[in-house]
Amino acid sequence: QTVVTQEPSLTVSPGGTVTLTCASSTGAVTSGYYPNWFQQKPGQAPRTLIYSTSNKHSWTPARFSGSLLGGKAALTLSGAQPEDEAEYYCLLYYGGPQVFGGGTKLTVL
Amino acid sequence: EVQLVESGGGVVQPGRSLRLSCTASGFTLGDYAVAWVRQAPGKGLEWVGFIRNKPYGETTEYAASVKGRFTISRDDSKNIAYLQMDSLETEDTAVYYCTGRQNFNIHYWGQGTLVTVSS
Numbered sequence: 001q002t003v004v005t006q007e008p009s010l011t012v013s014p015g016g017t018v019t020l021t022c023a024s025s026t027g028a029v030t031s032g033y034y035p036n037w038f039q040q041k042p043g044q045a046p047r048t049l050i051y052s053t054s055n056k057h058s059w060t061p062a063r064f065s066g067s068l069l070g071g072k073a074a075l076t077l078s079g080a081q082p083e084d085e086a087e088y089y090c091l092l093y094y095g096g097p098q099v100f101g102g103g104t105k106l107t108v109l
Numbered sequence: 110e111v112q113l114v115e116s117g118g119g120v121v122q123p124g125r126s127l128r129l130s131c132t133a134s135g136f137t138l139g140d141y142a143v144a145w146v147r148q149a150p151g152k153g154l155e156w157v158g159f160i161r162n163k164p165y166g167e168t169t170e171y172a173a174s175v176k177g178r179f180t181i182s183r184d185d186s187k188n189i190a191y192l193q194m195d196s197l198e199t200e201d202t203a204v205y206y207c208t209g210r211q212n213f214n215i216h217y218w219g220q221g222t223l224v225t226v227s228s
Contacts (some may be wrong), residue, residue, distance in 0.1 A: 001173075034213035038154070045206060045221050046146075046154065051214035089154050093213045096170045098144070100154040 002026060004092055006101035011109055012080045020104045021072040022090030028071035029092065035073035036091040037066055039084075040103075046089065050075060080108050111135040111217050113207050118222030121197055129192040129222060131207030136217075139163060139185035142210040145192050147203035148221075155203070159210055160190065175201075197226045 003025040012018035022035060029035060037050035048057055050066035053073065063079045073090055085108045090101040117129040131143060144159035158171035160181040169181050180193040190207060202225050209217035 036214055038215075040154075045218045047218060048214075048216055051216065052212070055214075057216070087153075091154075091156070091215065097172060098156045098159075098213075100146075100156055103153045 002094060002097075002099050004090065004099045004101040006088075006090060006104045008102070009105045009107070011107045012077065012084075014080055014082060014108055016080050017076065017078045018080060018106065019069070020075045020077075020088055020090075020106070021069065022074070022092065022101050023072045024092055026094075029068060029073045031068065033073070033092040033094070035066065035068075037064075037073075037075045038089045038091065040087045040089065041085075049088075077106075082108050084108055111209075113209060113217055113219035115205060115207050115219045115222040118205065118224045120225045120227060122228050123197060123199055123226055125197055126193070126195045127197060127224060128194070129205055129207075129224070131190040131192070131219060133188045133190075133209070136209070137185075138183070138188045138190065138209070140211070141216075143181070143183060143190040144208045144210045144215060145179075145181060146206045146208055146215075147201075148206070149200075149203045152203075157192070157205070194224070197224075199226050202226045 005023045038046040040046040054066040088104045112134045114132045142161045145157040160169045178196045183190040204221040206221045207219045208215045
């Protein structure tokens with residue numbers, strides 16, 4: 001069974017920078033896994049921040065960016081704001097099925 | 110404005126069936142695959158399955174946890190997709206989201222509908 005692993009929790013100071021990662025039990029994550037990143041705030045539906053590794057939607061704040069880093073997909077937040085406190089999920093494509101990571105609870109404190 | 114609205118959730122007994130609908134507005138659903146995602150209370154997101162759009166044969170893929178029990182279908186003339194859930198188990202209790210998926214990426218999310226499987 002394929003497992004996608006994220007940090008369970010991270011803390012960042014307001015204005016600071018933090019990187020969330022997404023690893024695959026099958027090996028290095030490449031662009032062919034089409035990494036997606038989603039943000040979910042309490043009581044709300046998720047929304048897509050990043051698709052195909054590094055592409056942003058029109059609603060994605062500029063302070064978020066996606067990349068590949070050390071064999072993992074990565075979401076970097078530069079200049080954290082209080083409203084960025086949320087759960088973040090990644091999603092990887094495996095040639096048919098897709099698998100979510102367990103999520104990272106990001107605290108801005 | 111792009112919108113996906115799920116409906117059909119509710120309380121159902123174990124072993125029974127339920128059908129969820131996902132109605133799209135503001136875009137042409139036929140241009141997208143539709144993926145269903147669920148979230149059990151207090152838990153993370155779980156990919157349930159998806160249906161490709163017509164150019165890709167409207168074929169489907171399912172997670173192992175629901176394969177053989179859940180069926181995804183679509184009616185692009187009505188801009189609607191469906192999730193038929195049979196032989197429901199208490200572990201299927203979750204908020205179910207429909208999503209618009211294109212080129213292997215999920216772009217749009219509905220607001221979700223709660224399904225509770227309980228006797």
